[in-house]
Amino acid sequence: MTDNVPMTDSVPTTNDVHSHSMTIKRSVEEVYQLAERDGFALLDIAIDEDRLKRTLDNDSCGAFVCFEGRVRNHNNATSVDRLTYYGYDDLAINQGRAIIEQAKQRFEITHAIAIHRIGALEIGDVAVWVGVVSAHRYPAFDACRWILDTIKADIPVWKQEYYENDSSKWLSNNG
């Protein structure tokens, strides 16, 4: 640790401390184009699973595996009313691109796409979608699970759950 230390700070520019992480800057069309090109994007509205699936269609692929992570009505024993996901979009898409690139190197797959939703979600809403196509089935299963695990570990998205008694909590996948 050096002697070079912080000196002066500016004042906060807004009081709504989470608004920047509940919406994304690009249009929905741009999100799906990004997902198709790089394999990963954040989205702040409902995920169009059929569109993502169509994007993955490929006559050389005999296997399609997908995962949908949906908002549960409970977490352990606690009843969940709703929750909000917050995302750091610019880092998320850089890290997501790297995850999909790495998946294509590690597994014999043709293509993979994942989208994570941010903002306020209701019970049953899809929070994350991962789809993989490959010639054979095992690489699709393995890659889909690996991509999901890696998203959960590395993508800068945070979940705040709201409970029946109006309390809320920041969650951690590693806690």
Place this chain on the structure above:
Amino acid sequence: MTDNVPMTDSVPTTNDVHSHSMTIKRSVEEVYQLAERDGFALLDIAIDEDRLKRTLDNDSCGAFVCFEGRVRNHNNATSVDRLTYYGYDDLAINQGRAIIEQAKQRFEITHAIAIHRIGALEIGDVAVWVGVVSAHRYPAFDACRWILDTIKADIPVWKQEYYENDSSKWLSNNG
């Protein structure tokens, strides 16, 4: 081996030796009801994946994993034009029911549904669909893969591939 041996045989009743295994007797509605109740059915038209997914919707489930097996345009190095699946429906649904029951015992899942299509399929058509919902993600992945593997090993469905030169071949998953 005993001395009790076959004695007399009847004559064949038809010359179309595969027609009984290219279509099913029950209606489409009955197929989806059977799939919802027992978790498995054969179907002789395009599989309605969205309907199966809706059937699996459950607010207590955070994870949905599905597999779609599609007709590839090649098998190893050989170009495939189309193929036909033949099924022994009555045995298939008995065995399918047992597979789904066993999956629910082996894995922490809420429900699972699988449908195998029979008849003439084109490149890209979905031949088999397996969907699983569970509270947590790993049991859904594990069960989906296990159900698929077990269907491929045990469900009496046979695939005949047709090639560009008009030849065809019976395939075996274990050959």
Place this chain on the structure above:
Amino acid sequence: MSVMSGIESESDSGSIMNITVLYFASLADEANCQQETVSVSASTSLADLYQHLSQKHGFSHSQSELRVAINDYFAKWSDQIQDGDSVVFISPVSGG
């Protein structure tokens, strides 16, 4: 092993079983039929039945390559068949 084809035995109805045999896939091609009814001596084994039909139709699969189903459920080769049973010899499957 001898394979008998004795119409005379049919008069002894207590020792005769009528078995429906369904064919699928390559067995249907080779038998050139979807199903047939076979009258066999009581307590004919599944192995005997397959050997008889195999000689009749020239099946290319040996018994060891096949599974067998009785009345729409998988069975063991050692299971007994009864009069009126439906039997299917299952060649290697290729679904999925």
Place this chain on the structure above:
Amino acid sequence: MSVMSGIESESDSGSIMNITVLYFASLADEANCQQETVSVSASTSLADLYQHLSQKHGFSHSQSELRVAINDYFAKWSDQIQDGDSVVFISPVSGG
């Protein structure tokens, strides 16, 4: 370790870096802002920067619980920051 807050150093523009710090999740709650610009001595380390901001805002996370990103890519805590960089301290994530 000392934390200095010396406006007088700003006249030496060569030794000053302006760093934009963005906040997310619980860090945003604790900082009560989305982002701020921090002027620090040249070659200030990421660890020094976090310690300063942690004392200022009373962050509940220790540095060992956090990852750090520079200019929208994950970085190592040992990476150097430059004038104009954007820095984000990443509290434990919970996507999926």
